[in-house]
Amino acid sequence: xxxxxxxxxxxxxxxxxxxxxxxxxxxxxxxxxxxxxxxxxxxxxxxxxxxxxxxxxxxxxxxxxxxxxxxxxxxxxxxxxxxxxxxxxxxxxxxx
Numbered sequence: 001x002x003x004x005x006x007x008x009x010x011x012x013x014x015x016x017x018x019x020x021x022x023x024x025x026x027x028x029x030x031x032x033x034x035x036x037x038x039x040x041x042x043x044x045x046x047x048x049x050x051x052x053x054x055x056x057x058x059x060x061x062x063x064x065x066x067x068x069x070x071x072x073x074x075x076x077x078x079x080x081x082x083x084x085x086x087x088x089x090x091x092x093x094x095x096x
Contacts, residue, residue: 007033007082017045017071021078023089031091034082036074039067048074052081059087 008022017038023031036050051065061084068074 009036025089029091031089033089034078036071036078038071050074050078052078055090055092056082056087058090059085061085 019036021034023033047067
């Protein structure tokens with residue numbers, strides 16, 4: 001679902017329903033810019049949570065995070081927020 005050529009989705013090593021969304025810069029730098037994961041209730045999947053990284057929220061439309069029923073809905077909601085604006089990527093430790 002994430003089709004932006006500079007974004008990649010990576011499974012967390014210990015949990016298959018836990019994703020980090022990575023921004024890949026042309027100079028080989030990578031930065032986590034969001035997450036999507038399944039919240040379990042007892043022994044069954046409950047809902048999917050998505051969030052944009054705190055430092056990437058400036059200039060983008062709210063909501064910056066949310067809960068939805070399916071993984072596909074979580075990806076669509078994350079993408080909608082991400083694509084709501086094109087501010088520069090905030091690299092921690094560098095002036096913006």
